[in-house]
Amino acid sequence: MRSSEVAARAGVNVQTLRYYERRGLLDEPPRSAAGYRAYPADAVAVVRFVKRAQEHGFSLDEIEELLHLAEGGPDDCQAARELAQAKVAQLADRIADLQRMQRSLTELVSTCELPRTDRSCPLIQTLHDRGDTR
Structure with a gap:
């Protein structure tokens, strides 16, 4: 082909x-x-x-390993299982990180709902502060 x-x-x-x-x-x-x-x-x-x-x-590196394992016999199933379990753990860590980021951003966004005199935007404040240091 x-x-x-x-x-x-x-x-x-x-x-x-x-x-x-x-x-x-x-x-x-x-x-x-x-x-x-x-x-x-x-x-x-x-x-x-x-x-x-x-x-x-x-990842492509992990896939390369899986491809090599696919060429093997039944014993390679355990190695593939261990690789998949490690991936599950990595995904759980990533999900926890994403949930932490989501909570943090949600808190920041909620400040936008406060009256204008009571709100402070950390991002904008940081940009203003950085501009004053020159």
């Missing part, structure tokens, strides 16, 4: 395929006599695997 066909079937653009090749996620395909990339049929499955893993929050 040519690059454009693989990209279309996998739902990505051709530049994504080339990037995955450079990263080692997708084997560089042989070239036709005319110089076109000739991908094997399983290239679509590999790209879809990468995209699904990204949708679950895995």
Whole structure:
């Protein structure tokens, strides 16, 4: 299959395929006599695997590890499980950080509802203060 066909079937653009090749996620395909990339049929499955893993929050480095594990046997299932558990913990930490940011911003926004004489915008105040130090 040519690059454009693989990209279309996998739902990505051709530049994504080339990037995955450079990263080692997708084997560089042989070239036709005319110089076109000739991908094997399983290239679509590999790209879809990468995209699904990204949708679950895995980084490309982690996906590379998952791809290597996918080539192994049943023992690699434990390693994949451990990688997924680590990702769940990272996501929980990220969610906690986002919730903290949301609470902080909500508090800042709530000051806008106060009467004008009683409100102070920390962002604007910080910008004013920074301007006075020159």
